Amino acid sequence: MKRRDNWEDKIKDVLTLECDGLTASQDLKDRIDEKILTSQEAGNMKHLSAKKWIIGVVAGCLLISGGVFAAGRVVSTSGHSSSKDAVKSYSEMGKQEKKLGFAVDSVERFVNGYLFESAVVGDKQGKDQEGNQVYESKFMSISYARNAEPTVSLFIEKQMGDVTGLYSGDITRVCGDVTLYYSSATYKFVPADYELTQEDKVNQEKDNYFISYGSDKVEIQKNSNVSWVKDGIVYQLLGFDLNLTADEMFDMAEEIMGTK
């Protein structure tokens, strides 16, 4: 048998040989840059609650048909608003509508007891793969409260492009020439650096829940929302872990539209 005194040198040689020629591809760098961009956006959203982020994402999905969205350029949307700009009195809604640039349907009080709490106008952006801003708009978010129950939010913005036929929902209700769409989904809110568990992957594959990054803690909540378009304005009435049925939310939407 061949005797080798420098067997440890052999280890180094073999290890070097093992990975010799292995080089990092441009594709790898692209993936790193994309992930950094996505993580930064998730991090930037920390000043908003994760729920507000979902509201923005949901609204972004509704806009995917028009203009730049149709070209497939927008890969992410983000939005921000400041609580210090919020009004706490319904009598100040006119001021917020002026900021938004158009009048909106809304109510101060719902029959089921939900009451106007605050309204704020924010900015929303869409970015392409390179992180360039290719879309910008304003939105209004109105909060309604009922005792200690979860808040109901009404998210409003201008319709971008033709969204006809894009809506889908588990349940619909037709009110004149407007169709209301109800849908629900469960989200798992996690911190930006959260790593998916095997259970998460299985649950995502089964559509048991979606992962939403940017929260300070891990929590699972069910989102319910009713959406509709009226006079070129997109409305979304939504909330998390609400004690409301689809019919009750449809009724609230009709109150907003003034048809009930």
Add this chain to the structure above:
Amino acid sequence: MTEEMLVRQMKEGDKASFDLLYEKYKNMALRTAYLITGDRSYSEDVVQDTFVKVYLHCKELKNDSGFKAWMMQILVRTAYKCGRKKSRELPDDEVVQKADTGPNISLLEQVIMQEEAQAVAGAVKALPIKQRTVVVLFYYQGYQINEIAGILGCLEGTVKSRLYTARKQLRKALESDFGVTVSGVL
């Protein structure tokens, strides 16, 4: 521009400085990740996660001159996570393909050397991931025991212990599997 300056600028949010640091270390990081995980696709995932963490958490690096060790610390921890998910086996053809030799060696010697290289590579891959990591850092990267302890966040004694056990395992594997008689201080 020095590495320290690049690190400082990256901490101030300069992406171009990060890109330069990435260019400098990308292949070394990829090769180290490959040796630890034993899988090409996993090693790319490790490098990706490592550099994303490097950029996003660079402000947590207190000593700008310690960038490489800090980056290696992240890489090793990330590789550990990946390493747990996969089989350590590497297809033999990858090893054989790489075991190329110089032109002044006879065919018989080439075959012997290829088989030896295969045996060594196989023995390293068969080590538990923590021992394998120490072997990679010590033999491939050339780090000292205290440096490895810093990267792994453990005591020098732990590194020595893992290295001792790894050497013992390697010697045993090489002697039994290939009939190679090894010597040297353990």
